[in-house]
Amino acid sequence: MGLAFTDEDRAKIDEIVAxxxxxxxxxxxxxxxxxxxxxxLSPEVQLLVAQALDVPPPRVREVVTFYEMYHEHPEGQFHIxxxxxxxxxxxxxxxxxxxxxxxxxxECGQHTKDNMFSLMEAECLASCGSGxxxxxxxxxxxxxxxxxxxxxxxxxxxMAPELKGKAYxxxxxGPHVGPVKGFEPPAPKLVAAPTKKAPAKAAAKDSKPAAxAKDSKPAAxxxxxxxxxxxxxxPPLNKNGKK
Amino acid sequence: xxxxxxxxxxxxxxxxxxxGGNTLxxxxxxxxxxxxxxxxxxxxxxxxxxxxKSNLRGRGGAGFPAGRKWSFVPKDSDKPKYICVNAxxxxxxxxxxxxIMERSPHMLIEGTAIGCKAIGAHVAYIYIRGEFxxxxxxxxxxxxxxxxxxxxxxxxxxxxxxxxxxxxxxxGAYICGEETxxxxxxxxxxxxPRLKPPFPAVEGLFAxxxxxxxxxxxxxxxxxxxxxxxxxxxxxxxxxxxxxxxVGVSGHVAKPxxxxxxxxxxxxxxxxxxxxxxxxxxxxxKAVIPGGSSCPILLPEDIDVGYDFDAMKTVGSLxxxxxxxxxxxxxxxxxxxxxxxxxxxHESCGQCTPCREGGDWLFKILSRIEAGQGTMADLDKxxxxxxKIEGHTICAFGEALAWPARSYLKRFFxxxxxxxxxxxxxxxxxxxxxxxxxxxxx
Numbered sequence: 133m134g135l136a137f138t139d140e141d142r143a144k145i146d147e148i149v150a151x152x153x154x155x156x157x158x159x160x161x162x163x164x165x166x167x168x169x170x171x172x173l174s175p176e177v178q179l180l181v182a183q184a185l186d187v188p189p190p191r192v193r194e195v196v197t198f199y200e201m202y203h204e205h206p207e208g209q210f211h212i213x214x215x216x217x218x219x220x221x222x223x224x225x226x227x228x229x230x231x232x233x234x235x236x237x238x239e240c241g242q243h244t245k246d247n248m249f250s251l252m253e254a255e256c257l258a259s260c261g262s263g264x265x266x267x268x269x270x271x272x273x274x275x276x277x278x279x280x281x282x283x284x285x286x287x288x289x290x291m292a293p294e295l296k297g298k299a300y301x302x303x304x305x306g307p308h309v310g311p312v313k314g315f316e317p318p319a320p321k322l323v324a325a326p327t328k329k330a331p332a333k334a335a336a337k338d339s340k341p342a343a344x345a346k347d348s349k350p351a352a353x354x355x356x357x358x359x360x361x362x363x364x365x366x367p368p369l370n371k372n373g374k375k
Numbered sequence: 376x377x378x379x380x381x382x383x384x385x386x387x388x389x390x391x392x393x394x395g396g397n398t399l400x401x402x403x404x405x406x407x408x409x410x411x412x413x414x415x416x417x418x419x420x421x422x423x424x425x426x427x428k429s430n431l432r433g434r435g436g437a438g439f440p441a442g443r444k445w446s447f448v449p450k451d452s453d454k455p456k457y458i459c460v461n462a463x464x465x466x467x468x469x470x471x472x473x474x475i476m477e478r479s480p481h482m483l484i485e486g487t488a489i490g491c492k493a494i495g496a497h498v499a500y501i502y503i504r505g506e507f508x509x510x511x512x513x514x515x516x517x518x519x520x521x522x523x524x525x526x527x528x529x530x531x532x533x534x535x536x537x538x539x540x541x542x543x544x545x546x547g548a549y550i551c552g553e554e555t556x557x558x559x560x561x562x563x564x565x566x567x568p569r570l571k572p573p574f575p576a577v578e579g580l581f582a583x584x585x586x587x588x589x590x591x592x593x594x595x596x597x598x599x600x601x602x603x604x605x606x607x608x609x610x611x612x613x614x615x616x617x618x619x620x621x622v623g624v625s626g627h628v629a630k631p632x633x634x635x636x637x638x639x640x641x642x643x644x645x646x647x648x649x650x651x652x653x654x655x656x657x658x659x660x661k662a663v664i665p666g667g668s669s670c671p672i673l674l675p676e677d678i679d680v681g682y683d684f685d686a687m688k689t690v691g692s693l694x695x696x697x698x699x700x701x702x703x704x705x706x707x708x709x710x711x712x713x714x715x716x717x718x719x720x721h722e723s724c725g726q727c728t729p730c731r732e733g734g735d736w737l738f739k740i741l742s743r744i745e746a747g748q749g750t751m752a753d754l755d756k757x758x759x760x761x762x763k764i765e766g767h768t769i770c771a772f773g774e775a776l777a778w779p780a781r782s783y784l785k786r787f788f789x790x791x792x793x794x795x796x797x798x799x800x801x802x803x804x805x806x807x808x809x810x811x812x813x814x815x816x817x
Contacts, residue, residue, distance in 0.1 A: 151541045152561075153455075153581050159563030160546055164505070187563070198565040198724075200547030201505045217467040218668050218700055219625035221714050226806035255549060255718055256467035256668075257506055260625035260698065261632040270508025307508030309477065 135176045137184065141169065145184055156187045159195055163202055171299055172203045200255075208243040208250030210288045210300050213267045216253055219260035228264045229253060231278045235285060248292055249285075259309075262317075270302040272309045280315035287312075383637040384610060386598050386619050387591065391478040397513055399520040402481035408526065410601035414489040415534040417600075422493040426596060429604035430617040435461055435552075435589030436667060436695045438684035441596070445586060447576035448494040454583040456496040459561065460487055462503045462510070462590045463545050463552040466667035467718060469696040471621040472590035474633050476503070476510035479594070480517035486593035488531060488538055489600055494586055497537050502557050505545040514542055549722035553770045554587040555579075556724065567724045568770035591621055612639030616683045623698035624650035627658070627706075642678045642687075646701055658703040662786070666695020668715050669775030671782030672708075691782070707802035708787040709794050712779060713741040719776035727768040733760055734776050741780075744791060747799035754791055757784050 137145070144165055149158045162181055163173065170177050173196050182189040196202040214232060216225035229251075233239060236249050243250035259265035262274035266281075273284060291300070302308065311317060390396030390405045402408070414422050427442025448456060460483065464472040475483060487499050503511050518540055521527045531538050543561050545551050551560045555569035558580045579585025595618060599607045608617035616638040622645055623633045629651030636649055642665060646652065653660060660675045665682075670693045677690040687694040702711070720734040740756055743749045757780055765777035784791060793801055 151539075152563075156563040157561060157581075160560065161544055164544055164546065185563075191564075194565055195563070198548065199505075199545075202546055216714065217718055218664065218711065218715065219468055219631075221711065222626045222700070222702060222706065230806050254506075255722065256465060256469070258464045258470040258473045258504070260468050260470045260700070261623055263625065267506060270512075272509070302508055306512050309509045 135180060137180060141166070142184075149185070155185045156191070159185055159187065159192065160199075163192075163196065167202060168301060172206045174204065206247070207299065209248050209292060209295055209298070210268050211250045211252065213252045213254035213257075215255070215257045215259070215263065215265045215267075217256035219256070220263035220265060223263040225264045228266070228276050228278065228281055231281060232285075235282070248289070262311075269300045270307040272307070273312050274309070275311040275315070275317040277315065280312040283315060284312045383619055383635065385635050386610070387475060387479065387482070387594055387621050388633075388635040389479070391474070397478055397480055397517065399481060399517070399524055399526075402479065406601070407481055407597070408485055408532075410597035410599070411485045411488050411492075411526070412532055414492050414600045415532060415536060417492075419493045419495060422489060422600065425600060425604050426493070429595075429599045429607040431592060431595055431599060431607070432616065432684060433589055434591035434595075434620065434697065436466065436693075438694070441588065441592050444576065444588070445490065445493050447574065448584045448586060449577060450495075452584055455498065455581075456494055457580045457583060457585040458487055458490050458494065458496045458499040459554075459557060459580060459585060459587045460499065460501040460590060460593060461552060461554065461557055461587050462501055462507075462514075463557060464507075464590070464696075465504055465549045465552050466669065466696050466698075467715070468625060468664060468700040469623060469667045469698040470625070471623045471633050471696070471698060473507055473510050474621070474623075475590050475594050476507065477513050480510075480514045481521070482594040482597060483514070483590055484517055484521050484526070484540065486596035487540065487588075488527070489596050490586065490588065490593060491538050492531075492536060494584070496586070497539065499538065499540045500543045500561055500580070501540065502543050502545060502551070502561060505547050511542060511544060518542065548724070549718075550724045550770075550772060553772065556770070557587060558585065565724070567726045568772075570769055610637055612637050613681065613683070615639065615681070615685060620697055622649065622682070623696075624701065625698065626701035627654050627703035628652065628701045629654045638683060640682050642673075642680055642682045642699065645682055645699060646678065650701070653701070653703055655703060658705060660701065661704045661706055662702045662708065664700040664702070664779075665692050666697055666699060668700075668718065669778055670695040671778050672786055674786055705802065707745070707800055708783055708790050709741065709745045710800065710802070710805065712783045713738065713745050715779050716741055716776065719772070723772065723776075727773065729764040729767045730773045730776065733764040733773075736760055737764075737776065737780055744794050745800055745805060747794065747797065749791075749795045751792075751795055754784065754788075754795070757781075 145162055148161050149155050152158055166181055167173050178192045179189055182192045214229045216229055232251055236244055238244055238251050240251050240253050254267055257265050257267055259272055259274055264276040265272055265274045390401055393401055395401040423442050423445045431441045432438040462472055491499055526532055527538055527540050529537050548566045550556045551566040553568045554575060556566035560566040561580055575585045575587055577584055610619050611617050619635050619637050621633055621635055625631045634649050663673045663678055664670055665673055665687060671691055673692050680686050680690050684694050716738040720738040723731045723734045725731045737760055740753050744753055761777040761780040764773045
């Protein structure tokens with residue numbers, strides 16, 4: 133088959149190899165860029181990588197099959213991974229995943245007939261304070277609800293023709309982290325610190341912390357609005373960071 | 376009088392809400408790279424002593440003193456030395472390192488550079504979790520900026536000290552957060568942990584002396600060298616542990632998120648004063664997972680305890696990564712544990728039989744119980760299985776999957792029993808997706 137690396141690919145591979153004392157160490161990063169180019173890591177592509185890095189082909193395959201992010205088969209253009217691990221589980225991740233299954237009509241590990249979407253359950257995406265979270269390409273969508281997911285899928289459908297058959301990696305401004313536009317979560321409700329009811333059990337012995345929290349900082353900060361809080365719940369990142 | 380937890384001086388999150396705080400200019404404007412400048416003029420041993428005096432302990436979960444770790448690197452070795460930054464944050468419930476890399480990446484570069492100077496390393500690899508798109512982009516931007524400004528390269532800030540820093544992107548394997556698996560992964564192999572000894576400080580990456588530190592640990596080093604260990608120690612409310620720390624509170628709290636707090640708060644303060652208490656005041660606290668999914672679960676009566684490495688052990692748990700997950704009344708603990716064990720069964724690297732097989736068995740038994748098909752004998756099986764996995768594997772993954780099983784069962788035994796007796800989950804039907812994945816025919 134006429135499968136080969138372009139000169140550009142080769143230059144990139146050489147640049148990566150130079151970072152390590154030996155060639156095989158470059159395997160993981162090289163597989164990443166090769167997968168981005170070819171869409172998935174077919175046996176032919178794996179062989180190319182093995183030759184480029186002087187490693188036996190089985191060694192490439194064992195790495196490809198060990199790591200979750202390498203795919204031997206093509207995924208949908210939008211490969212959706214929904215987190216349902218602890219924190220997202222608590223925030224309703226299972227319901228979001230269930231909704232996506234029925235909306236797209238596929239199970240985890242399958243893709244839609246038109247190859248536009250594939251669905252997976254993700255392990256913890258380290259976005260626990262803003263769950264439910266899903267990952268598409270390099271983007272994170274947080275604070276998901278069923279409605280937000282609906283809007284997101286519709287948006288992807290509109291975007292699909294622009295991709296011209298390629299898999300979605302991330303937007304022009306770089307990876308997105310944050311809620312789906314138009315579905316931002318409400319500002320954190322400041323439940324006037326521990327109220328009488330909830331902490332009654334936990335904080336029964338000592339009510340001081342509760343009283344303290346109530347009339348000191350958190351309340352004061354709340355008045356100013358949650359926008360410029362220095363340390364907690366930092367505002368969502370602006371597109372690409374200001375340069 | 377107790378200090379208000381929010382009046383702490385910010386170290387990690389100082390520039391988080393400043394536009395451009397992630398850029399070199401933004402970081403420098405906040406006093407960044409002063410620590411590195413100072414460190415370049417210090418003797419390596421003095422850097423290690425200063426970090427040791429600060430009592431900085433590994434923030435990845437194990438709490439190993441950072442200064443002591445660095446001192447293990449043999450000084451007479453003529454092999455190259457390496458620092459590997461463990462940015463493979465994947466412990467479920469943990470989400471603090473990603474914030475550092477996205478919002479103050481230069482802080483990590485500075486700390487890593489100081490560490491390299493201290494142990495004499497000229498190459499550092501930052502092992503970033505493959506899923507972290509934005510974090511990787513921001514880190515790479517920061518590294519490029521640092522090279523352009525002469526902070527990295529052939530002569531770090533004009534000192535003649537050579538240092539190269541590269542990002543090595545992971546590819547989705549929880550186990551690569553284990554330090555020796557991380558090394559295997561950088562070497563281009565499957566992430567399967569190595570037997571210790573030899574310890575990485577003596578024989579690590581490419582068989583050379585290697586130090587592996589967590590992101591938050593290294594990020595703290597710059598300010599510590601800049602302002603001194605005394606300053607760092609004083610940031611904490613107790614002498615047990617110095618400095619401030621990032622806590623990532625998630626689950627059923629009013630204000631989940633990452634917060635910077637002084638050391639020495641209690642877990643109760645973190646939940647009620649920092650994170651605003653329960654999100655639904657009508658629901659009581661049911662349980663707390665104090666620092667990532669592998670930590671034994673705590674009951675509400677145990678949370679009035681210092682949130683630090685040593686104090687947490689007194690209540691039979693761990694501080695772990697410093698990211699507590701809060702669980703309210705009405706949550707099914709069996710379902711939660713089933714999810715946790717599914718994670719471990721899925722992520723086992725497959726090297727040791729007790730973990731590879733045992734994890735899957737645990738998950739299957741738990742799915743059965745949650746689906747209402749369990750027996751009382753199954754409950755005994757969980758305990759006996761978990762106790763046989765714990766301590767019988769090459770790395771700590773065995774413990775990580777056994778601890779939750781044993782602690783959830785011990786502390787919520789009645790709930791497990793109830794599932795068996797009722798023949799169904801008392802908290803309502805299981806989501807379809809979860810059933811499909813468990814393989815149990817409901």
